[in-house]
Amino acid sequence: MPDQSKPAEGGAASALPVSAEQIGHAAALLDAGGLVAFPTETVYGLGGDAENPDAVARIYAAKGRPANHPVIVHLAPQGDPNYWVEHLPAEAQRLIDAFWPGPLTLILKRAARINAAVSGGQDSVGLRCPSHPVAQALLEAFSALRGGHGGVAAPSANRFGHVSPTTAQHVRDEFGSAIHVLDGGASDVGIESTILDLSRGFPALLRPGRVTPQDIADVLGEAPRLADGSDATAPRASGTLKAHYAPRTPLALLPFDALQTLLAARQGDERVALVARASRAGEWAHAEGVHFIAAPEDPHVYARELYGLLRALDRADVSRILIEKLPDTIEWIAVNDRLGRAAAAFEALS
Known part of the structure; x- marks a missing residue:
C-alpha cells in the first residue's frame, strides 16, 4: 500500500x-x-x-x-x-x-x-x-x-x-x-x-x-x-508518561466554551495566549491582552508546527497558554495525545 x-x-x-x-x-x-x-x-x-x-x-x-x-x-x-x-x-x-x-x-x-x-x-x-x-x-x-x-x-x-x-x-x-x-x-x-x-x-x-x-x-x-490506561502488562515506552511534552508556561487544553470562561475571568492586565481555530475565536482574536494564534485546520500541519509553537509561546511574555481542544477523531489522535500530556503537567495548578 x-x-x-x-x-x-x-x-x-x-x-x-x-x-x-x-x-x-x-x-x-x-x-x-x-x-x-x-x-x-x-x-x-x-x-x-x-x-x-x-x-x-x-x-x-x-x-x-x-x-x-x-x-x-x-x-x-x-x-x-x-x-x-x-x-x-x-x-x-x-x-x-x-x-x-x-x-x-x-x-x-x-x-x-x-x-x-x-x-x-x-x-x-x-x-x-x-x-x-x-x-x-x-x-x-x-x-x-x-x-x-x-x-x-x-x-x-x-x-x-x-x-x-x-x-x-x-x-x-x-x-x-x-x-x-x-x-x-x-x-x-x-x-x-x-x-x-x-x-x-x-x-x-x-x-x-x-x-x-x-x-x-x-x-x-x-x-x-x-491505549486506555488499563493495560498493566504493556511495556514501558518512550513518551508515554501522563505528563510529558510540556512547555514551561502553564497550559490548559479545554473546549472553546470553557476557554471563553477563562478568558472572560482574567484579572487586571493579565496577558494570555489563545490557540484556537479562527472560525471559533470570534472577538477573542483581537481582544486586548490576548496573544491569538490561529490553529491549523489540518492535523499534519498542526503536528508539524506544534512544538515550535509551544517553544515560541514560552518566549511570548504570557502567563498562560489556552488551547482549544481538538476533535476527538482518529485524524487528531496524535496531536491530542501530545497536547493532553502537555496539559497534564499543569493539572494540579488549575
Missing part, C-alpha cells in the same frame, strides 16, 4: 545540508562513546551508541531522564533488525516493508546480546528506521564502523518532559554547546513516531503518531489495541 510517511525514492541520496566530513566526524563521536544530536523526520534525537552502556547512560544524564524509561534504537536502512531482537515476527516484517524508513517504532523481544540499558531494564527493545536523509547518512556511517550492526539509541534531544525539538536551534536552546548537533533543517512530521508493541503476541498502540491505527490495520488485517 502507498504510504505518505515514507520518503520519496532516492531521498537519502539527495544533496545533504551537511557535508560528508561532518557526517564522518559525528559517526566517529558516536563510535568513541560520545553523544550527537541529529535530525529525523519526526523530531531531533539525542544519539549514542546503543550497544555502549556508558554512552546510553550519558544520554540519560544529559536529559535528566529516569533510567527505567527506555530509549528507541535507530537503524540504517540496510540495518538488520534481526540482530537486535530475539525473533522477528512476520507481522513486524510486514510493517517494516510498509513503513520503514518512516515514523513507526516497533517494540519487540530484545536479543540477549543487547544490553538492557536501552530498554530501561525490560526484555523488549524499540526499533525504528528514520527517513530523514541526514539521519540515514549518519546511521549508515556509524553502522559501517560497526561491521553493519551499528544502532543509535536516541530519545528526543531535550530535557526530560520538556517540549521536543524540531530544529537544531531548539537543541542548542536546551543544551548550548554541550552537545554536538547536526543541522538538517526543520523536522517534517514534527511529533514523535508511532510506537506499536508486538512483544506480547498481539499489536498494541503505545503512542500515536503519523502512522495511524488504520494504517496499521490495513497492513496487518487487524486493528491494534488502543
Whole structure:
C-alpha cells in the first residue's frame, strides 16, 4: 500500500545540508562513546551508541531522564533488525516493508546480546528506521564502523518532559554547546513516531503518531489495541508518561466554551495566549491582552508546527497558554495525545 510517511525514492541520496566530513566526524563521536544530536523526520534525537552502556547512560544524564524509561534504537536502512531482537515476527516484517524508513517504532523481544540499558531494564527493545536523509547518512556511517550492526539509541534531544525539538536551534536552546548537533533543517512530521508493541503476541498502540491505527490495520488485517490506561502488562515506552511534552508556561487544553470562561475571568492586565481555530475565536482574536494564534485546520500541519509553537509561546511574555481542544477523531489522535500530556503537567495548578 502507498504510504505518505515514507520518503520519496532516492531521498537519502539527495544533496545533504551537511557535508560528508561532518557526517564522518559525528559517526566517529558516536563510535568513541560520545553523544550527537541529529535530525529525523519526526523530531531531533539525542544519539549514542546503543550497544555502549556508558554512552546510553550519558544520554540519560544529559536529559535528566529516569533510567527505567527506555530509549528507541535507530537503524540504517540496510540495518538488520534481526540482530537486535530475539525473533522477528512476520507481522513486524510486514510493517517494516510498509513503513520503514518512516515514523513507526516497533517494540519487540530484545536479543540477549543487547544490553538492557536501552530498554530501561525490560526484555523488549524499540526499533525504528528514520527517513530523514541526514539521519540515514549518519546511521549508515556509524553502522559501517560497526561491521553493519551499528544502532543509535536516541530519545528526543531535550530535557526530560520538556517540549521536543524540531530544529537544531531548539537543541542548542536546551543544551548550548554541550552537545554536538547536526543541522538538517526543520523536522517534517514534527511529533514523535508511532510506537506499536508486538512483544506480547498481539499489536498494541503505545503512542500515536503519523502512522495511524488504520494504517496499521490495513497492513496487518487487524486493528491494534488502543491505549486506555488499563493495560498493566504493556511495556514501558518512550513518551508515554501522563505528563510529558510540556512547555514551561502553564497550559490548559479545554473546549472553546470553557476557554471563553477563562478568558472572560482574567484579572487586571493579565496577558494570555489563545490557540484556537479562527472560525471559533470570534472577538477573542483581537481582544486586548490576548496573544491569538490561529490553529491549523489540518492535523499534519498542526503536528508539524506544534512544538515550535509551544517553544515560541514560552518566549511570548504570557502567563498562560489556552488551547482549544481538538476533535476527538482518529485524524487528531496524535496531536491530542501530545497536547493532553502537555496539559497534564499543569493539572494540579488549575
